[in-house]
Amino acid sequence: MPAHGSLARNVLPGLARLIAVAAALLAMTAEAQEARQGLRQRARQLFEALPQDMATKEFPTTPARVALGRKMFFDPRLSVDGTVSCSTCHRPGLYGTDALAKSIGAEHRLNARNAPTVLNAALQFKQHWIGDRANVEEQAMKSLVGHASFGNPDYGVVIRKIKTLGYAGEFAQTFPDDRDPVKPENWGKAIGAYERTLATPSPFDAYLNGDLKALSSQAQRGLETFINIGCVSCHNGVAVGGSAFQKFGIFEDYGKETRSQSIDEGRFNETKAPADKYVFKAPSLRNVAMTPPYFHDGSVATLPQAVHVMGKVQLGKELTDREVSDLVSLLNSLTGDLPKDFATEPVLTSRAFSAPTP
Structure with a gap:
């Protein structure tokens, strides 16, 4: 009996600690899962998965x-x-x-x-x-x-x-x-x-449709950043953009960051309205990782550089290297099969x- 009592005194506390650690890990996992579900729900409110095709009643795809x-x-x-x-x-x-x-x-x-x-x-x-x-x-x-x-x-x-x-x-x-x-x-x-x-349905569409594993943890961090810092204000909906006009260079002249050889005045060239100076359609970001160079004049060669420029001129933010890397990971998830x-x-x-x- 004394031996048994000694065993109990030595083993049971350790077992109790293991159970406590396991419970804490389960709680953390559940919390993380809930956070991931919450992010997806936010995304579902801001974006839409691609349809099978883009036919309309006026323009059918017979x-x-x-x-x-x-x-x-x-x-x-x-x-x-x-x-x-x-x-x-x-x-x-x-x-x-x-x-x-x-x-x-x-x-x-x-x-x-x-x-x-x-x-x-x-x-x-x-x-x-x-x-x-x-x-x-x-x-x-x-x-x-x-x-x-x-x-x-x-x-x-x-x-x-x-x-x-x-x-x-x-x-x-x-x-x-x-x-x-x-x-x-x-x-x-x-x-x-x-x-x-x-x-071109992409991993991002699979994610929106319920497959949380379709996006890597880094891409999900990128999605959270994309929403939180304001990228989503112009790049939203089913095309992740392409639904509104926006001035290019809200916080500073875009040419300062893009080093464009000439400055395009955008819609002003068409409308002659002063309010349309430097205004362009906010482009769709689908397949953006595959379509350099970037912007209306092709002045930026790489996607990380383009993300950095957008942070500066559109959001007034100096994005960190990690933020840029996370955002690029998200943008990569928008690449679909041809x-x-x-x-x-x-x-x-x-x-x-x-x-x-x-």
Whole structure:
């Protein structure tokens, strides 16, 4: 009995301490789990997971429209010199961009601004950096003519090319209720239908849908920072941005941090309204890790540098190295897989060289 009593005196207190430690660890784990759930709930109030596609009642993604739009998206022969297609500035291998500070259109003409990614673009409330295109359909149609992009002198030239290249039959099948189906508006609708299928669900979407493990602990810290310091005021919703205009350089002139070679006055160039000076569309951040260089003029080469610049000029904050690293980890979680029909280009068959339709 004495031996048993000694054992009890020596072992039981140690066992009790182990049980207490285990209970404390369980409590901490439960608390951490609750905090993670709470962060996700906050995120669900500010962001939305990607839809399967971006069709609307006005702009459906019918199979015929998408198929026609895909072919023409990759066809350079509709440009004035036969060298530029939509995919020239929106390359699959570069996540729907061209990796240039400013894009180069037909006849080697320099565009005014950096080409944003075409992936998920239809989610945004306007198109182009200054929002001078209402939607992806209008953007596609208007890119056919003028100085930039395709460079055709007028739409009549484009219509003749469409017919010469043998697309007239597909236009008639795709737009059967239209007495004159070969027209720029329908070209825009077909391109737009294809672009509305280019959704790239990411780990961030899986997280929003309930998979807490889809984001690393660092990315979750980045999400908390993103919300707490105010990034979310411009970059929210399903596109994580792309839903409002904002002045670039709230706390200081943006050129001081970006070292831009020239200062773009943004929407002011279009509207001439003083309030629109240096105002641009706040871009979507989806796939941002894959689409350098950054900003409207491609003046910043790396994502950490771009995050640092945004902290200074938009939030008035000097972000720490850890904050920048955490935010970049979050932004990496917005990278999705390329859509299968975008990752490979279609073959433009010989029938595209048939005689023009009368």
